[in-house]
């Protein structure tokens with residue numbers, strides 16, 4: 001262990017949570033966790049086997065009957081305590097998150113509060129899982145619909161939001177009366193395990209929540225093959241989403257998939273340009289561009305293109321790159337070397353096909369996985385930055401002339417998670433919002449995420465919605481009861 005880890009013995013766990021107990025792998029195997037700011041190993045977590053994954057599933061199965069039968073009010077109270085504990089420990093969890101993920105401390109703290117908001121929200125929703133009484137077609141029968149927990153569930157989560165992607169799944173699952181096994185990304189297990197510490201402290205009974213670490217294919221293979229697990233929720237790449245969907249087919253699992261995005265960000269001639277620049281920065285450079293809803297393609301109408309590019313460049317040039325622990329830094333390191341290679345490849349491809357660098361374009365002078373905040377101009381639909389999620393601090397600017405062109409280019413992708421546009425024209429607002437083939441649309445804002453609204457995509461960006469009052473439905477089954485009373 002090194003000095004880059006915060007001194008928080010109560011929250012720092014290097015063991016997995018199974019059946020209410022903290023465990024190592026039986027064979028002692030571990031995975032190293034690194035600080036992306038300097039590449040140093042900061043901790044080790046267990047690398048569990050397939051058999052240990054089965055043990056976690058079995059614990060969740062045993063815990064299900066009692067937890068699902070607890071009155072909703074009691075489940076709600078436990079979740080409420082978990083929420084309060086997360087908020088009370090926000091600074092410590094943020095420090096842990098920055099150490100393993102790299103995002104600036106202020107962003108990490110923001111994520112912890114965001115993560116906690118899902119637990120608070122679903123603590124409330126737990127009490128509102130209403131059924132229905134259907135007007136009967138005959139006098140001798142009564143027709144009812146019950147909404148019941150789906151059963152044992154699993155979540156596989158990414159490194160870019162190490163806390164919020166867990167609570168957005170565990171919150172509704174536990175509120176609904178399900179039990180869950182969470183497998184966090186190998187880069188960011190410490191935040192997940194710290195959430196587990198607080199869940200136990202909040203009074204979550206053994207087996208209701210398991211947090212297991214290890215080889216993704218081994219654990220993913222066991223989770224998807226399991227007949228006990230009735231639902232899998234995954235956030236991550238579209239490629240892995242496809243694999244998990246195929247692996248879940250034999251057991252016909254219910255799936256929530258929150259996959260890659262390739263978000264268009266459209267600036268029309270009639271936009272408030274300063275607001276559009278701020279929105280673009282918030283959307284593009286948050287988490288160093290490593291967000292599935294980050295603006296990936298910035299389309300700017302010809303009349304304002306050059307002014308927008310100049311203002312954006314002036315602002316982005318002020319963004320400071322460095323370790324997330326430095327309070328003056330806005331852009332931390334990328335998660336790993338593979339991430340940097342992908343960003344470099346996208347920039348090189350764009351330049352080779354005629355784009356120009358307005359700002360940045362290279363690895364940062366600090367070395368490691370730091371990358372310069374970058375703006376490219378003269379980008380076209382044929383380039384890789386237009387077709388694939390870059391997941392880095394690169395803003396590619398495309399020029400367009402008409403609204404129809406902008407909408408067509410924005411929709412020209414297999415992805416459909418988030419889209420943004422800036423206009424002051426109310427008629428255009430509705431026209432464009434309705435025409436964009438996306439699950440989430442931001443108008444005159446670059447920040448759309450919160451716990452009260454449904455988050456999720458269309459097309460190959462995934463299935464299902466998280467957050468909002470819809471989020472709990474993903475963990476419930478409808479049961480139709482036809483009662484003969486003649």
Ligand SMILES: NC(=O)C1=CN([C@@H]2O[C@H](COP(=O)(O)OP(=O)(O)OC[C@H]3O[C@@H](n4cnc5c(N)ncnc54)[C@H](OP(=O)(O)O)[C@@H]3O)[C@@H](O)[C@H]2O)C=CC1
Nearest residue numbers: 157158184185186216217220236237240259260292389391
């Ligand atoms: N929608 C989103 O929010 C995200 C999108 N991405 C996109 O994906 C790209 C690659 O990022 P990456 O981290 O590799 O994303 P992945 O999709 O590979 O990882 C996300 C999660 O899936 C797990 N996983 C990976 N392979 C399997 C498998 N075969 N079976 C079961 N679980 C698996 C990972 O585990 P482990 O970490 O142990 O390998 C991690 O927990 C990014 O550049 C970005 O474009 C990435 C993260 C989030």
Ligand SMILES: O=C(O)CCCC(=O)O
Nearest residue numbers: 160161235291292293449
């Ligand atoms: O990148 C993701 O996978 C989640 C986006 C974070 C959010 O805005 O909720």
